[in-house]
Amino acid sequence: EAQVTQNPRYLITVTGKKLTVTCSQNMNHEYMSWYRQDPGLGLRQIYYSMNVEVTDKGDVPEGYKVSRKEKRNFPLILESPSPNQTSLYFCASSSTTSGGFTDTQYFGPGTRLTVL
Amino acid sequence: SQKIEQNSEALNIQEGKTATLTCNYTNYSPAYLQWYRQDPGRGPVFLLLIRENEKEKRKERLKVTFDTTLKQSLFHITASQPADSATYLCALDEMGGKLIFGQGTELSVKP
Numbered sequence: 536e537a538q539v540t541q542n543p544r545y546l547i548t549v550t551g552k553k554l555t556v557t558c559s560q561n562m563n564h565e566y567m568s569w570y571r572q573d574p575g576l577g578l579r580q581i582y583y584s585m586n587v588e589v590t591d592k593g594d595v596p597e598g599y600k601v602s603r604k605e606k607r608n609f610p611l612i613l614e615s616p617s618p619n620q621t622s623l624y625f626c627a628s629s630s631t632t633s634g635g636f637t638d639t640q641y642f643g644p645g646t647r648l649t650v651l
Numbered sequence: 652s653q654k655i656e657q658n659s660e661a662l663n664i665q666e667g668k669t670a671t672l673t674c675n676y677t678n679y680s681p682a683y684l685q686w687y688r689q690d691p692g693r694g695p696v697f698l699l700l701i702r703e704n705e706k707e708k709r710k711e712r713l714k715v716t717f718d719t720t721l722k723q724s725l726f727h728i729t730a731s732q733p734a735d736s737a738t739y740l741c742a743l744d745e746m747g748g749k750l751i752f753g754q755g756t757e758l759s760v761k762p
Contacts, residue, residue, distance in 0.1 A: 539694075558688055566748055577754035578695070585748045593749065625694050636744045637724065642694030 537562045539643035541626050544554040547649045549614055556611045556646050566629040566637050567609035568593070571624065572645075578625070584609055585631065616650040623647050639649030653678045657741055657753035662729060665761055670688065671740040672726040672756045674741030681743035686726050689738045698739075699726075732762045 537558045548554055560567065568583035570593075578591030584603040598620055601614040609628075613620060626643040654677040661719050674684065683702045687695035700715045701708045701724065708715045714727040728735050738755040745751060 568748065568750065570752075575687045575754070578742075578752040580750055580752075583750070584746045591748065596664065623692075627694075631748075634682070635747055637748055638686075638693070639685070639700065640742070640750070642652075642696070645692065645694055647692075 537641070539626055539628050541624075541640050541643040541646050543646060544579045544644060545647050547651065549651050550608075550617055551575070551615050554616060554648075556613075556624060556626075556648070558609045558611065558643060559607050560609075560626075560628035560641070561607065562628060562630075563606065564641070565606070565631045567603065568627045568629075569599070569609070569611045570625045570627065571595065571620075572625060573616040573622050579609070581624075585635075589602065593632050618650050621648060653681070653741055653743060653745055653751050655741055655743065655751055655753035657739075658739065658756045661678060661757040661759060663759045663761065666732060668731055670728040670731050670760070671734070672739050672741075672758065673725065674724040676722050676724075676743060683744070684715075684717060685742045685744075686713075686715055686724075687740040687742065689740055691738075693726045693729070695740055728758075731758075733752055733760050733762050736760050 569581040570578045582601040584590045624646045627640040629637040656675045686698045689695040699715045701715045716725045740755045741753040
């Protein structure tokens, strides 16, 4: 079954304790992306990757890191989480067109993160 | 950079009626617009994509239009059902992978 998986699904942590949220897709997609969703602010892009070893900042990259060492995985790293990073996080993947655009986004189930 | 505006107010309609949701963008016309459905606490699910050279696209009870003059896309659900109740998101790709989503419009279909 084609899918995007995220782990963990729920996480409560404390300020400053490094954490990683994993994201994996089994569709051989070139493109992967991370979003955060907050009430009243919609989905905002954190980082994205058009292919292995290529990553770019989205609209809200501060406080986050990513890496893309393999095509299927795109982990999101919070080196020193703060309470304002409490949010619902989604990973997504997509194929890309020859023109450099993404296609249909397939989203993971989400990770609800609380930073105390 | 581009901004997307969707009706922030919830849309309440009666079962069987047509729901119409609006997506406006601010700058240049994107190569395409996408529409997604999102249920509470779950990831968005793709519904339809319309390209800038397409005026209209349909899929079962769904229809999307794209007006580059008005800088607007309309999303219609005909013969709406309570199961259509969800939040609907509009998105565009600025090229190179930078995606922008609207805040979404919450649709409630009453029996």
